[in-house]
Amino acid sequence: MGWAGFLLRRFAGTAAVVLLLSVGVFLLLYLAPGSIQQTLLGTRPATAETIAAIQARHHLNDPVALQYLRWFGDVLRGDLGTSIRTGMPVSDMLGQRLPLTLALVGYGTLLAALAGIPLGVLGALRRGRVTDRLVVTAGVVGLSAPPFAVGLLLLVVFALWLGWFPVYGTGQGAGDQLWHLTLPAAALALGAVGLLIRFGRAALVREMEQDYVVFARARGLSGPLVLGYAMRNSLVPILTAAGLVVTGMLAGTVLVEVTFALPGLGSLLVDSVTFKDVPVVQALALLLTVLISGVNLLVDIGYSIIDPRVRLGRSVS
Amino acid sequence: MSRRVPVGVSVSLAVLAAVAVAAAFAPWLVPGATAQDLMTGISGPGPGHPLGTDDLGRDVLQLLVAGARTAVPGALAVAAGSMLIGNLIGLAAGYFGGWVDTLAMRWADLMFSLPALLVAIVVAGVLGGGYGPAIGVLVVLFAPTDTRVVRGAVLEQRHRPYIEAALLKNLSSWRIMTRHIWPNIASVALASAFLNFAYALVSLSSLSFLGLGVPAGSPDWGRTLADNRTQLLANPWAVVAPGLAIIATAAALNIVGDWLHERVDRRGRTR
Amino acid sequence: ACGSTTPAPRRQQGSVDVLRVALPSSIGSLDAGKEAGIMNYVVGLLVQEALVGVGQDGSLHPSLAESWTRKDARTYVYKLRAGVTFSDGAPLTAQDVVASLNLHAKKGSSTAFAYAYANVDAIEATGPAEVTITLKSPDASFAWTPSPGTLLVTSEKFIEATGERIGTPEGKLLGTGPYKVAEFAPDSHVTLERNDTWWGGRAPFRQIKIDFIPEESTRLLAMRGEQVDVALNVPAEQLDQWQTIPDVQLKTAADRSLVTLAFNTAKKPWDDVHVRKAVAHAVDREGIVRSVLRGHGTVATTIPDPAQWGGVLDQAEVTSLYASIPQYEFDLAKAKAELAQSATPGGFSDVLTYPSSGPQLGRAALTLAENLKGIGITLEVKEVPLEQWIADLGKHASGIYLGWYFATTGDPAEYVNQLLHGSATGANGTNIAEYDNAEVTRLLDDAKGGTDDAVRGKSLGEALVKAAADVPYQPLWWGEAATAFGKAVTADGFGPYFFVGPWASKVAAR
Amino acid sequence: MLRVDDLTVRQPATGRTLLSGVSFEVAPGESVAIVGESGSGKSLTVRALLGLLPGGLESHGQVVIDGQRVDDDPRARRRQRGGTVSLLMQDPFTLLNPLRKAGRQIADGLPSGADPKAEVPRLLAEVGLPAEVAERYPFQLSGGMRQRVGLAAALAAAPRVLVADEPTTALDATTQREVLALIRRVQRERDMTFLLITHDLRLAFSMCDRIMVMYAGRVMEVGRAAELREEQHHPYTRALLAAEPPADRRLAVIPSVPGSVPAHDAVADRCGFADRCAHAVAACRVGVPELRSIGAAGVPEARPLDGGRLSACVRAEELPVAPAPPLGVAATPRGAAEPILDIRDLRKTYPGASRPALAGVSLSVAPGEIVAVVGESGSGKTTLARCVTGLERPDSGTVLLDGGDCSDYTRMTRQAVRRARRTAQMIFQDPYSTLNPARTVGATLKEALAADGRPPDVGALLDLVGLDPALAALRPANLSGGERQRVAIARAVAGEPRLLVCDEPVSALDVSVQAQVLTLLAGLRERLSMGMLFITHDLAVVRQLADRLYVLRAGECLESGPVQRVLDAPDHPYTRKLLDSVPDGSSAWPGQSSE
Numbered sequence A: 001m002g003w004a005g006f007l008l009r010r011f012a013g014t015a016a017v018v019l020l021l022s023v024g025v026f027l028l029l030y031l032a033p034g035s036i037q038q039t040l041l042g043t044r045p046a047t048a049e050t051i052a053a054i055q056a057r058h059h060l061n062d063p064v065a066l067q068y069l070r071w072f073g074d075v076l077r078g079d080l081g082t083s084i085r086t087g088m089p090v091s092d093m094l095g096q097r098l099p100l101t102l103a104l105v106g107y108g109t110l111l112a113a114l115a116g117i118p119l120g121v122l123g124a125l126r127r128g129r130v131t132d133r134l135v136v137t138a139g140v141v142g143l144s145a146p147p148f149a150v151g152l153l154l155l156v157v158f159a160l161w162l163g164w165f166p167v168y169g170t171g172q173g174a175g176d177q178l179w180h181l182t183l184p185a186a187a188l189a190l191g192a193v194g195l196l197i198r199f200g201r202a203a204l205v206r207e208m209e210q211d212y213v214v215f216a217r218a219r220g221l222s223g224p225l226v227l228g229y230a231m232r233n234s235l236v237p238i239l240t241a242a243g244l245v246v247t248g249m250l251a252g253t254v255l256v257e258v259t260f261a262l263p264g265l266g267s268l269l270v271d272s273v274t275f276k277d278v279p280v281v282q283a284l285a286l287l288l289t290v291l292i293s294g295v296n297l298l299v300d301i302g303y304s305i306i307d308p309r310v311r312l313g314r315s316v317s
Numbered sequence B: 001m002s003r004r005v006p007v008g009v010s011v012s013l014a015v016l017a018a019v020a021v022a023a024a025f026a027p028w029l030v031p032g033a034t035a036q037d038l039m040t041g042i043s044g045p046g047p048g049h050p051l052g053t054d055d056l057g058r059d060v061l062q063l064l065v066a067g068a069r070t071a072v073p074g075a076l077a078v079a080a081g082s083m084l085i086g087n088l089i090g091l092a093a094g095y096f097g098g099w100v101d102t103l104a105m106r107w108a109d110l111m112f113s114l115p116a117l118l119v120a121i122v123v124a125g126v127l128g129g130g131y132g133p134a135i136g137v138l139v140v141l142f143a144p145t146d147t148r149v150v151r152g153a154v155l156e157q158r159h160r161p162y163i164e165a166a167l168l169k170n171l172s173s174w175r176i177m178t179r180h181i182w183p184n185i186a187s188v189a190l191a192s193a194f195l196n197f198a199y200a201l202v203s204l205s206s207l208s209f210l211g212l213g214v215p216a217g218s219p220d221w222g223r224t225l226a227d228n229r230t231q232l233l234a235n236p237w238a239v240v241a242p243g244l245a246i247i248a249t250a251a252a253l254n255i256v257g258d259w260l261h262e263r264v265d266r267r268g269r270t271r
Numbered sequence C: 001a002c003g004s005t006t007p008a009p010r011r012q013q014g015s016v017d018v019l020r021v022a023l024p025s026s027i028g029s030l031d032a033g034k035e036a037g038i039m040n041y042v043v044g045l046l047v048q049e050a051l052v053g054v055g056q057d058g059s060l061h062p063s064l065a066e067s068w069t070r071k072d073a074r075t076y077v078y079k080l081r082a083g084v085t086f087s088d089g090a091p092l093t094a095q096d097v098v099a100s101l102n103l104h105a106k107k108g109s110s111t112a113f114a115y116a117y118a119n120v121d122a123i124e125a126t127g128p129a130e131v132t133i134t135l136k137s138p139d140a141s142f143a144w145t146p147s148p149g150t151l152l153v154t155s156e157k158f159i160e161a162t163g164e165r166i167g168t169p170e171g172k173l174l175g176t177g178p179y180k181v182a183e184f185a186p187d188s189h190v191t192l193e194r195n196d197t198w199w200g201g202r203a204p205f206r207q208i209k210i211d212f213i214p215e216e217s218t219r220l221l222a223m224r225g226e227q228v229d230v231a232l233n234v235p236a237e238q239l240d241q242w243q244t245i246p247d248v249q250l251k252t253a254a255d256r257s258l259v260t261l262a263f264n265t266a267k268k269p270w271d272d273v274h275v276r277k278a279v280a281h282a283v284d285r286e287g288i289v290r291s292v293l294r295g296h297g298t299v300a301t302t303i304p305d306p307a308q309w310g311g312v313l314d315q316a317e318v319t320s321l322y323a324s325i326p327q328y329e330f331d332l333a334k335a336k337a338e339l340a341q342s343a344t345p346g347g348f349s350d351v352l353t354y355p356s357s358g359p360q361l362g363r364a365a366l367t368l369a370e371n372l373k374g375i376g377i378t379l380e381v382k383e384v385p386l387e388q389w390i391a392d393l394g395k396h397a398s399g400i401y402l403g404w405y406f407a408t409t410g411d412p413a414e415y416v417n418q419l420l421h422g423s424a425t426g427a428n429g430t431n432i433a434e435y436d437n438a439e440v441t442r443l444l445d446d447a448k449g450g451t452d453d454a455v456r457g458k459s460l461g462e463a464l465v466k467a468a469a470d471v472p473y474q475p476l477w478w479g480e481a482a483t484a485f486g487k488a489v490t491a492d493g494f495g496p497y498f499f500v501g502p503w504a505s506k507v508a509a510r
Numbered sequence D: 001m002l003r004v005d006d007l008t009v010r011q012p013a014t015g016r017t018l019l020s021g022v023s024f025e026v027a028p029g030e031s032v033a034i035v036g037e038s039g040s041g042k043s044l045t046v047r048a049l050l051g052l053l054p055g056g057l058e059s060h061g062q063v064v065i066d067g068q069r070v071d072d073d074p075r076a077r078r079r080q081r082g083g084t085v086s087l088l089m090q091d092p093f094t095l096l097n098p099l100r101k102a103g104r105q106i107a108d109g110l111p112s113g114a115d116p117k118a119e120v121p122r123l124l125a126e127v128g129l130p131a132e133v134a135e136r137y138p139f140q141l142s143g144g145m146r147q148r149v150g151l152a153a154a155l156a157a158a159p160r161v162l163v164a165d166e167p168t169t170a171l172d173a174t175t176q177r178e179v180l181a182l183i184r185r186v187q188r189e190r191d192m193t194f195l196l197i198t199h200d201l202r203l204a205f206s207m208c209d210r211i212m213v214m215y216a217g218r219v220m221e222v223g224r225a226a227e228l229r230e231e232q233h234h235p236y237t238r239a240l241l242a243a244e245p246p247a248d249r250r251l252a253v254i255p256s257v258p259g260s261v262p263a264h265d266a267v268a269d270r271c272g273f274a275d276r277c278a279h280a281v282a283a284c285r286v287g288v289p290e291l292r293s294i295g296a297a298g299v300p301e302a303r304p305l306d307g308g309r310l311s312a313c314v315r316a317e318e319l320p321v322a323p324a325p326p327l328g329v330a331a332t333p334r335g336a337a338e339p340i341l342d343i344r345d346l347r348k349t350y351p352g353a354s355r356p357a358l359a360g361v362s363l364s365v366a367p368g369e370i371v372a373v374v375g376e377s378g379s380g381k382t383t384l385a386r387c388v389t390g391l392e393r394p395d396s397g398t399v400l401l402d403g404g405d406c407s408d409y410t411r412m413t414r415q416a417v418r419r420a421r422r423t424a425q426m427i428f429q430d431p432y433s434t435l436n437p438a439r440t441v442g443a444t445l446k447e448a449l450a451a452d453g454r455p456p457d458v459g460a461l462l463d464l465v466g467l468d469p470a471l472a473a474l475r476p477a478n479l480s481g482g483e484r485q486r487v488a489i490a491r492a493v494a495g496e497p498r499l500l501v502c503d504e505p506v507s508a509l510d511v512s513v514q515a516q517v518l519t520l521l522a523g524l525r526e527r528l529s530m531g532m533l534f535i536t537h538d539l540a541v542v543r544q545l546a547d548r549l550y551v552l553r554a555g556e557c558l559e560s561g562p563v564q565r566v567l568d569a570p571d572h573p574y575t576r577k578l579l580d581s582v583p584d585g586s587s588a589w590p591g592q593s594s595e
């Protein structure tokens, strides 16, 4: 079975997940308390006629199955529908917000990797010493810090006290945007740093004890080269962690988006769920699932790049 | 063999003990934790209120102590629940292999390709928030991690001779899985559960932040933190203290967990 | 996408080119008729205007209509102001006004304003600058309908060209107001540019950037960091912190909102008046206003805010009316006594939900729950998303509610009718207490049909007094909204109706 | 070239001493073997020598390499590694970086300035590998090839000293012989100083000039290979040599010393071997006997490093000559009875494998008969054993256990499965994973007894396999390899099965423990009259134990018959090759490397 078969299976799997998820989300939203006309009208009074008009417009009186099939049919035709809340085409809304979320997640992952992996390596190399303990503790603390609280803390310290970064918003132009996204990305990255430290350190510690490392040293290979051997071999668990980090961040953006007033996918999700904006929630679920599947696919491809045993399609004897 | 306990671990044990005592005896330690004092309202640290009061005039320190009772059992329930489910499925998947394994792993894949917080938000939103549903959702969301970890560990054990010897003794699969395999992967399973505990603490407080977690007014850490965040400049302690409580508990548990894990590992290695 | 102004080129005194405004919640559509929030108005009223405006005293006064007359009990005639143009340059015509009205009034309209036009029979352009509206039955409150609460005028051409997309980033808005929409990113920001052809004169700022910052602490820090100039609806519990920001002016005024407890009179045990009285006695309204609202609110003694009576009753009449309405003061002993007389003397338990967007409601509910514990009633307080809370209000299935209303008009009858009229009971009705007292309903109908303000006022007053005896509601407070003005700007004539109209024209650089 | 003086290795965290007073010297071009049972401190000695001790251990004592004192100079040590000393490690499956091509791993060790394009093929050719191996990843190579690549990598920087830590124990007998021949050839060609670690005395005799015997962290005896082979001046060396089964004759019993290697600290105040020694006297238990020179005149000398004969036995000179062990006879075939195991035309191909693991094997075992199956690695021995016990399902063919068809356990009734399980039990190769590390010995055995419907008399069972009943309270981590294997045997025989399938039960054990276990198995066969299917790659072991023999290669049976007949007059050249790969202690073995 070659690459084509592998990719085909992955796509089929993702499609199945998306399908299941879309039915689930649809049902959940259908069952959720509240109705679209009520959210549209608020506490204002409404005539029966108005309610009927809204219901007719959004096909609220059709059986659920029909509502779902209508949505599904449109999606198959490439039409994600129109947001009930904003009246915009859903694809436009996602298109506008996706770059920000991707930038945030990408930046966050970068920060996390830049901080987490070197710290993990440092901990592993100084195993059992004070540095190591500090690194490990920092990792655990990072893992356990609620991102929204971290966001606020970063705001107070770096935006208010030090005035290094802006308080909210996304900025204009690449440099300015980077500057605006630094604090949110850092808030997002903290938990990820913890995870990477943990996985990275454990992996490297394990590798450093392996025979091939001792053998490499015994043959007089230079320190960096030996470390390179061990690092490369610890990449698989690190990659696994990185995959978790990215997918976790995709879901976690909602918390920092709220704090930093960023119009990303996360805050859109929360708003749309509570509004019962079915087309948007459905499309978001679809998008996020596809994104996460994409990340998982990349991770798997990464495995095969790193590990010839995977690439060359044979298990270890 | 000397059994020196590192300083970090002793501190962590002390933290955990304090939290456990708070969780167990909060109603007796701080009977009036939720008593309001609208006259006082919010105030910074001062005599009588070492950490100040929140805007209903409740003493932050007392809330913190009482908060252990909601925060910790919830996170424990998530960690224990997902551990139970994940371990059972993971054991079965790794042990039986074949279609059981395929099914379990596709299920885990499915859960992994779901945006976890999305599900939490949708479900919690649909069920109108609340503590029970939030815990339930997190259990379901966390279980696949345990499943994978346990399955991986089981696969490592699966073809060891001791399992095959047990098979040859005609022991039941249940007995082999629970009495033979599990004790050997317990440290892995527990480490994963400890990590889940930390995540659960954080996730529950994040849900509170989004208004979907524990009921308003309950002295939960996440809730106190979320509720008081608007008072960041008026009484920072009301924000910082519950945040620290969350971090310290999760960190302490993981430090102790790591230490236990390492010790168990070492025990297994000595020959 | 871009969300904020480029930070902090520190402002020079007296010259503000761009006004930066921070709203506490996001808006998804610019069209106030399409969304349930009140923040849409803050944006929309800078761009669009109505036939009539609202003065600082709460009375109606000319806007796009230069004058209007009530020709008979069912006919209103509006004469349009001359020389008004839309921001696209087209002149305002009677046809435009008719088309704007018809958006809500025509059959099958699904806008949120449609309810206000349910009684409309016909809308006609009776001249190049004259619009006549005929009602099916007399309704004194209709005078308020063409005010900004339920009418925002746009052009016929725009309606035809834009259709469903009005209020979206693509369709935006078209109006005659001092600003036009340059850019709109839902849930992020709106950028408005000055409309130099505004009939009302030249607006003070070239550009207004309105950002949505849902996290209150962030907004506070943004003001501290001088990243915003105006912050609307500063939450009461944060006022102390805003006050400490150097040079920031906090202006507060009644926001014509009402927060009230509502008891479902059709549901046990709340159908027992003693239970309702017991709970009413257990509410510490003064305490709530003082601590939860930090004093920024007024204890509500009945449904309409005293400021709502402008044009119907004068100040003295209002005062004497309010003095005559029965009150249930905070007294736990009395609460206990009332409960003892009820069918459930030992107490009971129930659930009270509040919207997550109203944390002050939650705190109030918590103090109530605390007090009720003392008399044996267990009240579980639950925070729910705004939408669910709205849904709950619509269902009329709970026993006790926290109602939270914003008046869209300056008419006292507005929420009195909604909350007390017998015809508003039943699912989706606004009478969440299911209060159906024939006498009260009759009084309200009288007030509706009357044309004489004094008579209307009397009937309304009587209805309020009657209803208070049955305690379907225990009003808690009339809200106040605080707006923060940064060091660079200030505002004139800040009052309850400040934001009902082209408010930015009243903001000036300091 | 190498000099180690009073080396001590300690573990500061626990305060344990693992090794002490080790001194030796290796001359340039000389080859020296360090011999001893598992845990005797061989690896620690060389690791300390190279400054590559595992984390948490520290060493003291003078180490001089190539005239330079390095024990206090880590930087000099690092400089010397590769170019001056190089180490070849034991397990070919773990010593190479799994993610790097073989060629690049070799190139990594080349001295700076060398051209990898020329050097790598040259080194590969030197170890008898074609140049294209450079482009392969370790997982694409067999164990023998990996060990050769390891050797090439170790030689890359042209070291003058090569240290090899049991370089072939993980390889099967035929490959072992080839690799050893290769190492010796290379060593001679390059004129390297060579330090070999092994637990196999005969192998050491063949490979090295001088032998150093270690036990419990101390040196017991040193001498020239030829001399030591003729005469041993330490009872431990004798015991070690005696325990190695000869391939050419069958002994009545393999002489073995009871017990196992003690921890260094446990014998800190006496001769480490005293407790197991038949010749021990009171003097052995007071103080640690000094390693002294046994000259022709028998005068103790104070200089232990001169390359003469040294022994740490207080009675070195007065040891009586050991009698030759009595010979035994193979049991006459008892073909009369109905076979307990009857296999017909068994075939099995693993999914995805290119060739069958079993390609039609037929075989039978009579009650009470020991049938050996031999063959090199990958010949299908384990597959056969697993098919018999139902751990693997054959593709075709039948397995009859005590007359019942047990070809496919998934299609048997529960009673049939239970009957089959009580009829046939199995013991496995790896003593370290054969027991559940989480359960005590007692729990494991009690469970086994209960499963076989026997009374829970753990003590009696332990007694049966010659273990102290007090062991019941211990976990496997606290047992030695031999003890573990005995517990595993006890578990297997708890229900007195009529057939015991043994998959290389001794190949991971030291010679002395191997002797103990073989003796135990032979005894059990007598007492319980079990039939045995005994799988091994070691013909010397077959000779001692088995009645009949089947020779397997690539899943096919090449030859079978009574042990004596097959081993004395093999029909098939492959059988002869297997016979040749058993070390005989002569300097002619392992012979020329075939490349």
Ligand SMILES: Nc1ncnc2c1ncn2[C@@H]1O[C@H](COP(=O)(O)OP(=O)(O)OP(=O)(O)O)[C@@H](O)[C@H]1O
Pocket (backbone or CB within 6 Å): B271, D011, D018, D036, D037, D038, D039, D040, D041, D042, D043, D044, D045, D054, D055, D056, D057, D199, D263
């Ligand atoms: N890292 C370590 N920590 C603690 N003890 C150790 C360590 N490595 C080895 N030992 C102990 O030191 C002793 C000698 O070990 P060593 O590895 O040198 O034996 P060996 O003779 O090489 O045995 P083998 O034939 O099994 O390789 C053993 O008792 C072992 O348990």
Ligand SMILES: Nc1ncnc2c1ncn2[C@@H]1O[C@H](COP(=O)(O)OP(=O)(O)OP(=O)(O)O)[C@@H](O)[C@H]1O
Pocket (backbone or CB within 6 Å): D172, D350, D351, D353, D356, D357, D375, D376, D377, D378, D379, D380, D381, D382, D383, D384, D537
């Ligand atoms: N689980 C498995 N999956 C695929 N192939 C296998 C499996 N087990 C063994 N093989 C292959 O089947 C063949 C026979 O293996 P088997 O383990 O029976 O050999 P063996 O004689 O026991 O070797 P060794 O002496 O190394 O233990 C080998 O080529 C091996 O690679």
Ligand SMILES: [Mg+2]
Pocket (backbone or CB within 6 Å): D042, D043, D044, D165
């Ligand atoms: Mg060793």
Ligand SMILES: [Mg+2]
Pocket (backbone or CB within 6 Å): D381, D382, D383, D503
């Ligand atoms: Mg095998």
